[in-house]
Amino acid sequence: MGGTPGPVYAALHGPLDRELGALAAQEGLPASMVRRLLRHPVARRTAARLRRDLTGEQTEEIIALGSARPLAANPWVPAPVKARLARHPEPAVRCAAAAGATDEPPGLLARLAGDPDPLVRAFLTMNEHLTADLMARLAGDSDPMVREWLPRYRRDAPPAVRRALFTDPEPGVRRAALAHWSPPAELLSSLLTDPQTRVGAAGHSAPTPELARDPDPRVRTAVAAHPDLPAALHDLLAQDPDTLVRNEIACRTDTPPALRERLTATLTPRDPAEAFLLAHRGHTCPQPPPAPPALTREQAQALLARAGL
Incomplete structure (x- = not known):
């Protein structure tokens, strides 16, 4: 085996x-x-x-x-089974089908885009078979959750879809778009001046002294992480009163070792949330444990017998 x-x-x-x-x-x-x-x-x-x-x-x-739910998430299940599960009365099953179904029979994905449960429509944003038309439909969905999920999973969305979400009336949708896409140059200024999106837009903007002195430490943290941070702003942010801003400078590959050592000594978190962020900045997830060895036929039979199967 x-x-x-x-x-x-x-x-x-x-x-x-x-x-x-x-x-x-x-x-x-x-x-x-x-x-x-x-x-x-x-x-x-x-x-x-x-x-x-x-x-x-x-x-x-x-x-x-x-x-039915794990079955609907199986990418190797035949298309007719996927189509059947996409009509399942339980929304959780339809969610699993929406994430991975192909458009067989034709129109299946469009029907899922009109599912009455917004979570099903949100799971549809994960589907790699979405057309530009379906992405545009989801970008205009009545539920903001669906629109927020779209940038997270559809990095390949066409420009018209991206623009729609960068200008969405819901701040959470605009922030989600900024977290996963680069905004068009002509929209960046308005996103920077909007208090709801300034933090996200700062990471896409050229670092400036104004942004490096912004009263919001999250903006300064975004500036500190910018790959093209000028030396003068690097030095300025290395002295920032906020722990997370200094930590961002300490994490940069262009920070001299001596300065990194001095900064690290100052990184004493003030609250549990800050401690969590510091602990996970640059964290690499451990590798999953190795798969166990395959059982022989005799070993498998013995295991099934032990389990009463």
Whole structure:
């Protein structure tokens, strides 16, 4: 039997659950063994989400046993099954389908863009099969949450969609656009003067003494992180009264080691939130644990027997 895909089992609870989840993701299992694993809820959800070789009978059993949501998130499920799950009465299932369905049958994605639940429409912004027309439709969605999610997942949005969100009446939408896209030059000035978007716009603006002395420390932090920070402003911000601004200067690769050492000695957080931000600035997530070795047929049979499957 073949190897295992990614280590989703690491997030499962209990040693036996982890073992069964890993087995359910293992490639090359005979259909009879997969069928036995579907009787265990953790293994069933793992198989529904990750297996590429689910049969029609197994798919029907997964749905009947209440695991339609992970099945809808499986990118290898046939398009007709995705289309069926996109009509599921539970919004959570439709959300999972919306994130990864192709437009089969044609018009499926447009129908999901009109789903009555705004969370389903928000999940649709994750879908890599969206056309420019559908992105424009979502950019005009009545729910601001949908419009806020669009910049996060659609870095490839066309200019007209970006402009619509940079000029959206909701400040949260404009801030989301600034967090993920560079604004057109002709809009930058108005975004900088708007108190609701000044912080986000500062990261896209050329560093200036005015911005480096802004009363809002978040603006000064954005200036301190700018890749083209002039030396004079670098020195100015290294003396900033705000801990997070000085930390940003300390994190820069162009900060001399001696100055970085002096700055680091001053980085004493004043509250738990600041301590959290300092701890995670430049943090690199640990690598996921390695996948366990694939079980042999005999080992898999023994595990299933131990689990009463």
